[in-house]
Amino acid sequence: MEDTQAVAKKEQPTKKSVRITGSEAVVKCLLEEGVDIIYGYPGGAIMPVYDELYKYQTQLHHVLTRHEQGATHAAQGYARISGKVGVAMATSGPGATNLITGIADAQIDSTPLVCITGQVGSHLLGSDAFQETDIIGISTPVTKWNHQVTKASEIPEVIAKAFYIAKSGRPGPVLIDITKNAQFEEFDFSYEKCTSIRSYKPVPEVQTSKVQEAADIINAAKKPLIVWGQGVILGEAEAELKAVMEKAGIPSAWTILGASAIPTSHPLNVGMVGMHGNYAPNKLTNECDVLIAIGMRFDDRVTGNLETYAKQAKVIHFEIDPAEVDKNVKTDVAVLGDAKTSLSALLPLLNENSHDSWLNEFKKLYQVEFEQVIKNDLNPTKEGLTMGEVLKKINEESKGQAAIVSDVGQHQMIACRYAEFNQTKSNITSGGLGTMGFALPAAIGAKMAAPERDVVAIIGDGGYQMTIQELGTIFQTRVPVKIVVLNNDFLGMVRQWQQLFFDKRYASTELINPDFVQIAKGYHIEAKRVSKREELDEAIKEMMASESAYFLEVCVEKEDNVFPMIPTGASVSDIRLS
Amino acid sequence: MDTEKELYTVSIYTENNVGLLNRISAIFQRRKINIESIASSASEIHGVFRWTIVVVVTEEQIKKIIGQIEKQVEVIKAYYHRDEDIIYQESCLFKIKSDLLFDEPQIQNIIKEGNVNIVTVNKVFFVLEKSGRRHEINELYNELSPFGIMQFVRSGRIAVTKQEMKISEMLVAFNN
Numbered sequence: 001m002e003d004t005q006a007v008a009k010k011e012q013p014t015k016k017s018v019r020i021t022g023s024e025a026v027v028k029c030l031l032e033e034g035v036d037i038i039y040g041y042p043g044g045a046i047m048p049v050y051d052e053l054y055k056y057q058t059q060l061h062h063v064l065t066r067h068e069q070g071a072t073h074a075a076q077g078y079a080r081i082s083g084k085v086g087v088a089m090a091t092s093g094p095g096a097t098n099l100i101t102g103i104a105d106a107q108i109d110s111t112p113l114v115c116i117t118g119q120v121g122s123h124l125l126g127s128d129a130f131q132e133t134d135i136i137g138i139s140t141p142v143t144k145w146n147h148q149v150t151k152a153s154e155i156p157e158v159i160a161k162a163f164y165i166a167k168s169g170r171p172g173p174v175l176i177d178i179t180k181n182a183q184f185e186e187f188d189f190s191y192e193k194c195t196s197i198r199s200y201k202p203v204p205e206v207q208t209s210k211v212q213e214a215a216d217i218i219n220a221a222k223k224p225l226i227v228w229g230q231g232v233i234l235g236e237a238e239a240e241l242k243a244v245m246e247k248a249g250i251p252s253a254w255t256i257l258g259a260s261a262i263p264t265s266h267p268l269n270v271g272m273v274g275m276h277g278n279y280a281p282n283k284l285t286n287e288c289d290v291l292i293a294i295g296m297r298f299d300d301r302v303t304g305n306l307e308t309y310a311k312q313a314k315v316i317h318f319e320i321d322p323a324e325v326d327k328n329v330k331t332d333v334a335v336l337g338d339a340k341t342s343l344s345a346l347l348p349l350l351n352e353n354s355h356d357s358w359l360n361e362f363k364k365l366y367q368v369e370f371e372q373v374i375k376n377d378l379n380p381t382k383e384g385l386t387m388g389e390v391l392k393k394i395n396e397e398s399k400g401q402a403a404i405v406s407d408v409g410q411h412q413m414i415a416c417r418y419a420e421f422n423q424t425k426s427n428i429t430s431g432g433l434g435t436m437g438f439a440l441p442a443a444i445g446a447k448m449a450a451p452e453r454d455v456v457a458i459i460g461d462g463g464y465q466m467t468i469q470e471l472g473t474i475f476q477t478r479v480p481v482k483i484v485v486l487n488n489d490f491l492g493m494v495r496q497w498q499q500l501f502f503d504k505r506y507a508s509t510e511l512i513n514p515d516f517v518q519i520a521k522g523y524h525i526e527a528k529r530v531s532k533r534e535e536l537d538e539a540i541k542e543m544m545a546s547e548s549a550y551f552l553e554v555c556v557e558k559e560d561n562v563f564p565m566i567p568t569g570a571s572v573s574d575i576r577l578s
Numbered sequence: 579m580d581t582e583k584e585l586y587t588v589s590i591y592t593e594n595n596v597g598l599l600n601r602i603s604a605i606f607q608r609r610k611i612n613i614e615s616i617a618s619s620a621s622e623i624h625g626v627f628r629w630t631i632v633v634v635v636t637e638e639q640i641k642k643i644i645g646q647i648e649k650q651v652e653v654i655k656a657y658y659h660r661d662e663d664i665i666y667q668e669s670c671l672f673k674i675k676s677d678l679l680f681d682e683p684q685i686q687n688i689i690k691e692g693n694v695n696i697v698t699v700n701k702v703f704f705v706l707e708k709s710g711r712r713h714e715i716n717e718l719y720n721e722l723s724p725f726g727i728m729q730f731v732r733s734g735r736i737a738v739t740k741q742e743m744k745i746s747e748m749l750v751a752f753n754n
Binding site: 136137140141144145146147148165197198199200321322323325326327 | 592593595596597600601604608641642645646648649651652653654749
């Protein structure tokens, strides 16, 4: 009797705090944050944490990628499809530096990531110890926040902050560097989630007066145009955007990262803006009277020459990040705040409206684009296969339900132009940084986060070979991703520029490629190659029906170009169709 | 109008954390902007650091830079000012051979008339200190240099604003 009482008394404080090592604390913190999968690669300085991951493997699944860059991209794919924070882990030195490309990609594309790196013992810091690198210094310009931990007792608070910062406001990557001694040390562990930081205000308050100003301008507009970006997806404001579009009858276009927030088939969805976007929304950007930008940042690939971008229009900018307002395009009204809150506030202030003749201008220009570009991309009459017809077949087979993960280059533009989206968070691509090699590992992460969805990676033959080793991860984890390599034996987008702007001097853009099917088969992945139109249908059916991972190489026309195109430095009005 | 470069003094209130200097200077470095001077110290609020950075840029640039600085998680608030909005000073030290203090009576006049402090004197050298505007320090330098200066150093600008900054209230508001 006395004994049990004593035990009960003893147990009470342990509920609040238990004495554990720093490395066990890392794992416990991740579990507290609801993490179920992490991507990483072990090494000397992170071994204590891996030892704990071994013990906790039934609760926290660690996926061994074949390169640390793959770990960050997989974590990005995981985050982009789920809206949750992706987690990547690596050792010190080269392990940590290999994360940088993925971190930079996540920073520019606002993807919530927590990266944990091991570091040499704190007594060795600055001594050029084995596998020591100043990863805090290196990662500073490409992280939303970073921090080095040298004592075990700091771990819970720092990891809690990391998750809060990564996910809140405009999301981004965070890096935590933990010295080896901090992993070994014991301390009294307890965990408390972070809900505020005094110097950090992630979401500005929506100002009612600004919303009213915006509504007044929109209500008076004759030719309004919405351009939405990823802010709508990150802010989970898809329904609010749809309601605003429909109530005010506004033609609406999207940036590459905004794709899939509104279904492709929506009558007010007028396509993609930007360098290889659709003809109508680019042209008509310079004819609208009110440009309503929602959760987008006027990237140079969207605006073309700023001197001739939407100068005739009043510009309204709905934006969570105050630093984006007036950064590239001067706004008439800026509504700060998250898209969900501000669009909800806007909706009741809008008049029900329609702009049929204005919408007709989009339809007319779509017809022009269809005749000169789309028709030949989707229903080609020439012999060689086009990338567009591959996308069309995938659309047919997936009924627009697949998540499309694209790499960077011509195939990416084709994928984003022609993929049909029926649900949000379905377009996963490297937009801002343009990271070749992104798609294969990102598809792994996406499929693991959303096993119920079809995940199709669309990759060029160049980018594929930048992270091709992740086929090993696919083989080992049996993650059933579909991989489509659109092979033109060229670095196609660079070649296109060489053709258009460098008199066809194809400097280092032709690729002598290996037998991709054999390579996939070497990893025991089902694989097929097609090069004839009559084989395509069947191959895509087979791929989509497959229960396991599947590799499909489609040999496409070698020197096809992606149009429309706004040449660098040109105006959106000067978009070319050929 | 926005394209003319001017001298701006930037005041930044931050948490006191390792690495923040790197994070802030990277914002200038990335845009290839030379930092004319930088000073960091405690501020009027316990535990809050204050940075004073001087740069020559256009107003459009400085506005965007302030946005990028304020975006940093550990930055509480950043401001930019023109010279007329602030009270500012720099400080300098001169190390000069002690013989000159006795051999060159002119030096004693310079010290008296220029509001210069003698920090220390020993057999070998003496050290002068002056705080003031840049041009005053330059004048003093020009006056002393004919006699031979063993060492000279000048600090970055420090400044307080004429207007109130209300950082404490801001911190309270953030916490709520």
